[in-house]
Amino acid sequence: MTKILVTGGTGYIGSHTVVELHNAGYEVVIVDNLSNSNIKILDQLHQITGKWHEFVELDLQDSNAVDSFAKNNQDIAGIIHFAAYKAVGESVEQPLKYYRNNFYSLINLLTAYPKINFVFSSSCTVYGQPDTLPVTEDSEVKKAESPYGNTKQIAEEILKETAAVTSGLNIIALRYFNPVGAHASALIGELPNGVPQNLVPFITQSAIGKRGPIQVFGNDYNTPDGSAIRDYIHVVDLAKAHVAAIHRLETGKVDSYDVFNLGTGKGSTVLEIINAFEQSTGERLDYNIAPRREGDIEKIYGDVTKSKEILGWQTELDLNEMMRSAWEWEKYIKDNPF
C-alpha cells in the first residue's frame, strides 16, 4: 500500500483527509503535536475507518525529531502538510509564534524529505480583496493582511523556488476557500479553541446555547443583502481534493510546482449562511448587525475550473449539507465532550 504522511492529521481538515485517503486505499501515518487537536480523534478515526492509523506525536519545529522520523520512515511516498497555526488574530498579536511554527515545520519537512510528492495547505487569503471575481490561480497575490496570511504567501514562494531546483520534489499548493461542515458520521469535525472566530462554528455554538446571538459583521457592503460574501466548501469535498492532488503528483505530470483553488465557485453572504442553517436544521438563530470586522474583505469566491479540468475534482456537497453536518457534529460533541 502506498504510504502517505499526513502532518496535522488529528486537526480539522487533516482528520477528514485521513478518512478519504483510507477510502482511496492509501496507508496513512499521522504526525501531530496535538497543539490544536485532541488525541481522541484517533479513536474517532478508528470508528469511521475500522482501522488504527499509525500516529507519531512530534513537534515539526524540532528538526532532530523530524530527521529521526524520516530516517525510520523512508517508505513514505507522499506528504500532505496541514500542520500550522491558523488563527489570524493571534498571528497579529504573536507574529513570531506563527513565523516560527509555520516556516520551521515546513523547512524541516522539506529538508528531511528532499525528494517527495508534497501537498501544501494554502489559503484564499493570499488573494486579499481581489480586483475581479471569481479569482483564478493567476489572480494577483496581494500584500498579506496578517502574519498568518504572510506565512502562506511566503511558504508558496519557498515551495516553488525549492521545487524548481530539486528534481524529484514535486509540489501542489491548494488554496482553500472557507472550509465548513463535518463528516457524515458526525464523529469528527471542527474543534475551535475558545470563542470561535469563524462564522459557522459560532453559528452552531450559538444554536446549541453555548454562545449568545451571532454578530453579523457589517451589512453595508456592496453585496445583495449588504453582508460579506465568501465561498464556503464542505470539508469532505476539500479532503477528497487532497486525494486528487496526490493522484496527480503520482502521474508524474506536475512540472515541479502547481497551485489550485479549492472552493465551490459560488459565493454566499453571511445572512444567506444564517438562513441556510435555519432551513437545513429547523433551528432558529438570533443575530444582531454589528460593525464590520477589521481586516475583513467584502467578497471573494473562486474560479475552480483549473481544479476541475486538471485534478478531475469538483465539489459534490451543497450548503445544506455543510450546515446540517456542522450541526450534527455540534450536537455530537455536546453529548460526547472531548
Ligand code: NAD
Ligand atoms: P487545525 O488547527 O485543526 O489543524 C492543524 C493541526 O496541526 C493541529 O492538529 C495541530 O495540533 C497540528 N500542528 C500545528 N503545529 C504543529 C507542529 N509544529 N507539529 C505538529 N503538529 C502541529 O487546522 P485546520 O483547519 O485543519 O487547517 C489545516 C491547514 O489548512 C493549516 O495549514 C491551515 O492554515 C490551512 N487552512 C485552513 C483553513 C481553515 O479555515 N480551516 C483555510 C485555509 C487554509
Ligand code: WQD
Ligand atoms: C466569514 C464571514 C465575517 C464570524 C478566515 C481567515 C482565512 C481562512 C478562513 C485560513 C466574514 C463573517 C464571522 C462572526 C460574522 N483561514 N462573520 N460573524 O474571515 O473569510 O476567513 O478563515 O486560511 O484566512 O481569515 O472566515 O469564518 O471568520 O468569516 O459576521 O461571528 O463571516 O465577517 O464575512 P474568513 P470567517
